[in-house]
Amino acid sequence: MTCSRAVFRCFKSLERLGDRITGAAGPYFVGLAVILIGIGTICFFDVVLPGLQWPLISWPLCIIIALNLHMHYFYVCTVPPGFVEDPPRSVPESFLWAKKPQKKRALTSGVSWSAGDSVKITKAEASKCRKCGTRPERTHHCRVCNRCVLKYDHHCPCVGVHNERHFVLFMAYLVLSTFCFSTLGYPYILDALGVNYMREWPHHVPELAYILTYILSVVLCFAVGIMLSYHLWTISKGETTVETHDHEHYSKLANSRGEDFVNSYDLGKIMNLKLFFNIWEGGYSFTTLLLPLRVPPYTDGRHWARRPGYEHHYGLKIGEEFTDEEDEEE
Numbered sequence: 466m467t468c469s470r471a472v473f474r475c476f477k478s479l480e481r482l483g484d485r486i487t488g489a490a491g492p493y494f495v496g497l498a499v500i501l502i503g504i505g506t507i508c509f510f511d512v513v514l515p516g517l518q519w520p521l522i523s524w525p526l527c528i529i530i531a532l533n534l535h536m537h538y539f540y541v542c543t544v545p546p547g548f549v550e551d552p553p554r555s556v557p558e559s560f561l562w563a564k565k566p567q568k569k570r571a572l573t574s575g576v577s578w579s580a581g582d583s584v585k586i587t588k589a590e591a592s593k594c595r596k597c598g599t600r601p602e603r604t605h606h607c608r609v610c611n612r613c614v615l616k617y618d619h620h621c622p623c624v625g626v627h628n629e630r631h632f633v634l635f636m637a638y639l640v641l642s643t644f645c646f647s648t649l650g651y652p653y654i655l656d657a658l659g660v661n662y663m664r665e666w667p668h669h670v671p672e673l674a675y676i677l678t679y680i681l682s683v684v685l686c687f688a689v690g691i692m693l694s695y696h697l698w699t700i701s702k703g704e705t706t707v708e709t710h711d712h713e714h715y716s717k718l719a720n721s722r723g724e725d726f727v728n729s730y731d732l733g734k735i736m737n738l739k740l741f742f743n744i745w746e747g748g749y750s751f752t753t754l755l756l757p758l759r760v761p762p763y764t765d766g767r768h769w770a771r772r773p774g775y776e777h778h779y780g781l782k783i784g785e786e787f788t789d790e791e792d793e794e795e
């Protein structure tokens with residue numbers, strides 16, 4: 466337990482450091498990432514993919530993975546995270562947006578049902594930001610954007626309720642693609658290094674570019690793999706990165722009174738993940754995870770699903786909630 470907390474704290478401080486660096490580097494960082502992902506894709510499609518067996522399967526599969534990787538990164542950078550003063554959003558009729566399945570039809574006349582009704586979604590309570598004014602709960606002030614973001618997670622670019630799904634899927638597809646590159650591209654490293662003197666380098670990509678991209682791919686697979694696991698773990702607990710830190714503190718407070726802290730957004734690991742990806746019974750199909758489409762969050766950021774029987778967190782007294790100002794002082 467102590468060890469896992471130390472790991473969480475370590476990630477937390479790393480993410481904060483990342484916030485500061487990416488906040489300052491901003492657009493340069495995004496530009497660099499686009500170039501590197503582009504070079505990686507070209508290397509894979511030029512060197513590795515033509516040598517794979519079963520081209521009728523491998524080509525479509527690799528194209529769909531690459532499309533997901535690029536499109537989710539594009540969405541993370543272009544979809545606003547959900548600033549508190551933004552007007553409510555609607556889902557437009559566009560081929561870029563996933564289609565929601567029709568609600569289950571009435572089984573008997575007059576009775577229609579959907580399993581989605583089993584999740585209780587209630588209006589968020591109001592909290593206050595010294596700079597932005599009144600805001601719904603789960604909103605936090607982004608120090609880089611200098612605005613309040615609904616369900617703020619971190620800034621890299623700014624991640625909130627409207628683009629968090631794309632952020633996590635981008636990481637997932639980055640881990641998947643770098644894993645494929647690292648494993649399937651390994652035999653070509655020996656050719657690129659000139660170990661096999663008998664074989665020429667017949668590809669368009671220069672050997673050095675391939676070697677550097679391969680090394681970067683191995684490093685990214687490992688590093689982003691850890692980040693992705695951490696994020697999926699916090700999502701499965703019904704928390705954001707900010708809330709993980711806060712809830713740890715609330716737990717200690719409650720424990721000191723002989724109580725347990727209960728997170729009212731926690732509906733169980735599977736349900737938390739389903740709600741996050743909006744693939745619960747009242748949401749979209751599971752297949753939307755495999756397609757580079759836009760899917761809205763289950764909520765507008767002003768209403769939250771609650772654990773049955775809980776209107777608030779349990780074990781937390783009024784005035785004990787963290788404010789962003791305290792967070793800043795730390």
Ligand SMILES: [Zn+2]
Nearest residue numbers: 594597606613
């Ligand atoms: Zn604010």
Ligand SMILES: [Zn+2]
Nearest residue numbers: 607610620623
């Ligand atoms: Zn921000």
